[in-house]
Amino acid sequence: EVQLVESGGALVQPGGSLRLSCAASGFTFRSHWMSWFRQAPGRGLQWVGNIKGDGSEEYYVDSVEGRFTISRDNAKNSLYLKMDSLRVEDTATYYCTRGMNPEFWGQGTLVTVSS
């Protein structure tokens, strides 16, 4: 059974940093593109970025480019999202997902950016 479990969400001040993690199981992690999506409270879904299976390619939405970094550790079946220079508008539940479609979603982890 495919499982994706996000962690690391917290309350952080504007300008601060945070690293989210996603523990994957139930599939060959290194074979799949992985993505991060987010959803602000009461709002729709937004793609944040993704990373190729071998980590050789990454893509981001413009609003996070240069502030967020996606990485992965295939030996640990883990995906990460490093978020720097956080803004109030980054407040959202962040989801880790598998695949280009995307096929499987975690339960999400809440990031709140507020002073």
Add this chain to the structure above:
Amino acid sequence: EIVMTQTPPLLPVTLGQPASISCRSSQRLVYSDGNTYLSWLHQRPGQPPRLLIYKVFARFSGVPDRFSGSGAETNFTLQISRVEAEDVGIFYCLQATQFPYTFGQGTELEIK
């Protein structure tokens, strides 16, 4: 960026009746590999989204066959043959043909 326009925003439906949601893209969604990366997702209240349909009409594993997708180029449709109570929630279309991936605004299905 590709803009996805989804209609209607609110869809009241009687149990057992059919329902249809439309999604229009501002550009053709055919990728260089010949595939069209248009997906439909469903999000129940308080839950993460789940994939229903991918590549326009391919039903994801475990998705009931009352859900079907159709369309091409810039016009796509999700159809539910008979709405059930568990279908309440918000449906989203998603294009993954071109970066950045973009969603429609969502269609909230409610039971009349």
